[in-house]
Amino acid sequence: MNFNERKNLIVITGPTAIGKTALSIQLASHFNTEIISADSRQFYKELKIGTAPPSAEELATVKHHFIGNLSINDSYNVSKYETEALAKITGLFTIHDYLVVAGGSGLFIDALLHGIDDLPDPDEELRQFLKLKYANEGISSLRMMLKEYDPEYYEVVDLANSKRLMRALEVCISSGKKYSELRTNFKKPREFSSICIALNRDRSELNQSISFRTDAMIKKGLEAEARLFFQLRHLNPLNTVGYREFFDYFEGLISYDDAIEKIKTNTRRYAKRQITWFKKKEEFSWFHPDDYAGILNFINSKK
RNA sequence: GGUGGGGUAGCUCAGCUGGUAGAGCAACGGACUGAAAAUCCGUGUGUCGGCGGUUCAAUCCCGUCCCUCACCA
Numbered sequence: 001m002n003f004n005e006r007k008n009l010i011v012i013t014g015p016t017a018i019g020k021t022a023l024s025i026q027l028a029s030h031f032n033t034e035i036i037s038a039d040s041r042q043f044y045k046e047l048k049i050g051t052a053p054p055s056a057e058e059l060a061t062v063k064h065h066f067i068g069n070l071s072i073n074d075s076y077n078v079s080k081y082e083t084e085a086l087a088k089i090t091g092l093f094t095i096h097d098y099l100v101v102a103g104g105s106g107l108f109i110d111a112l113l114h115g116i117d118d119l120p121d122p123d124e125e126l127r128q129f130l131k132l133k134y135a136n137e138g139i140s141s142l143r144m145m146l147k148e149y150d151p152e153y154y155e156v157v158d159l160a161n162s163k164r165l166m167r168a169l170e171v172c173i174s175s176g177k178k179y180s181e182l183r184t185n186f187k188k189p190r191e192f193s194s195i196c197i198a199l200n201r202d203r204s205e206l207n208q209s210i211s212f213r214t215d216a217m218i219k220k221g222l223e224a225e226a227r228l229f230f231q232l233r234h235l236n237p238l239n240t241v242g243y244r245e246f247f248d249y250f251e252g253l254i255s256y257d258d259a260i261e262k263i264k265t266n267t268r269r270y271a272k273r274q275i276t277w278f279k280k281k282e283e284f285s286w287f288h289p290d291d292y293a294g295i296l297n298f299i300n301s302k303k
Numbered sequence: 304g305g306u307g308g309g310g311u312a313g314c315u316c317a318g319c320u321g322g323u324a325g326a327g328c329a330a331c332g333g334a335c336u337g338a339a340a341a342u343c344c345g346u347g348u349g350u351c352g353g354c355g356g357u358u359c360a361a362u363c364c365c366g367u368c369c370c371u372c373a374c375c376a
Binding site for chain 1: 329344
């Protein structure tokens with residue numbers, strides 16, 4: 001990229017149900033530009049209710065990218081997103097000075113802003129082998145294996161987290177190198193400026209918003225939508241709040257009312273994890289979602 | 304109004320023969336490199352309904368008042 005004018009990526013993030021969609025549309029309209037989604041569940045076109053994607057009206061107001069661009073049968077990952085989103089952004093910056101990124105998936109935003117290390121993609125056979133090993137021999141077998149392949153990573157990894165252990169083993173085995181050596185944490189330079197905005201508000205208000213939105217999803221037919229995918233529930237994109245709880249209900253494990261309560265609880269927890277993630281990212285400035293004037297002022301001050 | 308049960312953490316409830324209390328869930332805090340709305344780790348947050356009394360010591364025993372549930376009027 002070689003731009004004469006400065007290109008600005010306005011990043012809008014924050015916990016779920018805080019109001020990212022509405023704000024991003026307002027901003028994109030103001031700057032007469034487009035929106036890049038950074039929401040790892042709104043990619044899936046089949047998930048129309050439970051992931052709270054922008055409405056048809058909203059999509060008609062502002063051009064969105066990476067909304068409903070994948071199927072739940074696709075296998076996708078952050079690295080692909082980095083490549084595709086970066087390419088999309090690079091293209092759009094030839095006609096826009098501002099672009100808006102909106103979404104709450106911290107790892108994906110991180111990959112977009114700073115890149116992610118060049119690691120091998122998961123190999124399905126190898127992953128199955130490791131899953132089986134974990135199921136049959138327990139987590140200690142993964143630990144012992146990792147200690148052999150990569151003692152340095154073994155020292156720092158969360159030894160209780162089977163997915164981290166399996167992923168590290170995957171990388172070691174398929175690359176023939178140590179995971180700890182491939183993880184450079186190098187921040188790739190980007191040829192645009194980022195204006196990073198995180199939204200948050202009083203926790204009780206956020207919880208109320210979560211409860212309200214969940215009820216709205218139920219009214220829109222979330223149960224029926226979940227039922228469509230019951231047979232496909234093993235797919236990763238369906239390991240998602242709002243669907244998994246209904247799957248438990250369909251299996252007779254919990255009651256209907258419990259399913260709805262659990263959707264709310266798990267959404268609250270998800271929101272908390274998002275807040276924890278972004279709190280330590282110093283590049284983000286925090287705003288109340290209603291403070292549009294303050295946010296606009298902040299963006300313009302970055303010129 | 305009478306009789307009986309109950310009032311302990313945000314909720315549901317344990318708590319022995321008196322030694323200022325603990326489970327589940329919720330909540331809160333944290334980690335995070337191709338599964339990330341995923342996955343994992345950590346933390347009891349309390350006028351034991353109020354006021355008196357007995358006792359070296361009361362969530363526990365006694366009195367009284369308040370609240371609540373059930374049954375009887």
